[in-house]
Amino acid sequence: MISFTCDYTEGAYPKILEKLATTNFDQTEGYSEDEYCRAAARIIKEKCGCTNIDVHFLVGGTQTNLTVIAAALRPYQGAVAAATGHINTHETGAIEATGHKVLTLKSSDGKITAKQVQELYDSHYNEDGPEHTVQPKLVYISNPTEIGTIYSRAELEALSETCKKNNLLLYMDGARLGYALCSEKNDLDLPTITKLCDAFYIGGTKVGALFGEAVVIRNESLKEDFRYLIKQKGGMLAKGRLLGIQFQTLFEDDAYFKISEHADKLAMLIRKACIEKGYSFLSDSYTNQQFPIMPDAVLEKLKENFLYSYWQRIDESHSAVRFCTSWATKEENVLKLIDAIKTI
DSSP: OEEOSOSOSSOOOHHHHHHHHHTTTOOOOSTTOSHHHHHHHHHHHHHHTOSSOEEEEESOHHHHHHHHHHHHOOTTEEEEEETTOHHHHSSTTHHHHTTOOEEEEOOSSSOOOHHHHHHHHHHHHTSSSGGGSOEEEEEEEESSOTTSOOOOHHHHHHHHHHHHHTTOEEEEEOTTHHHHHTSTTOOOOHHHHHHHOSEEEEEOTTTTOSSOEEEEEOOHHHHTTHHHHHHHTTOOOTTTHHHHHHHHHHHGGGHHHHHHHHHHHHHHHHHHHHHHHTOOBSSOOOSSEEOBEEEHHHHHHHTTTEEOEEEEEEETTEEEEEEEOOTTOOHHHHHHHHHHHHHO
């Protein structure tokens, strides 16, 4: 069986394994205070075009989201997110477990707009006695979104402006950030994201690392005592150098972007085959996640040789599914899938 279920079914970018092996007997300080983490943070600061940022390495995406949000919010404040946002749908109430409500906004494409944020803000403060309801304080977005769409520079600028005007914090979940930055439709880069967001993270788990995420914090109010929260929330790795080595390797020679581009290009081949077959899509994605709407009979035949993620029922005979490529996806396997799509 050939799997297109997700972008972390494989292990790690081979150069990471090589580097981990060659440094295996090095003795370093723990908890990400080692030379490899310092080197990785230095490279990330260069890529972000800013030295006045803090870079922290955490073990996974859920720990990262709940730690940043816990740092940002007081007990009566909430995080604003699309209803499809990861913190609302796939983190087992992790944000609520920190004592903070997720305030959801409707979205047809996985994104939220500056207009929606402003309307939510105005609605809260125009109430009689706003202190009786959760105060919106942090705006959470993911890029790409859960359904593969990406934010444009103009959209992010508008969100950032609205957040600054209303004293809100803007936080970007970048679990698949490499696939967004390398999309043929993308017009954002790391320096722009750094400038416009109070905090964001660069995903490693889904973009070539064995595990780990790199948090970038620009806002001074979020920097203070952040390591205390990393430890308290279970995101701190004792053998922290394992994270530093991975991110140092991923960002040397721009490997992070090269392997992300590889995944996007293969996903575009799948997209093209589906379009030529006459299939429509659940979302207009130009990243490594593709969501074609296909006849159930075709999907049953595809199941004989391919694994994919079932997404949602469309009508009595059609469903939306997800085909996900990764940094490690082989072109030959994509071509086999394309041949099946064309012939079934």
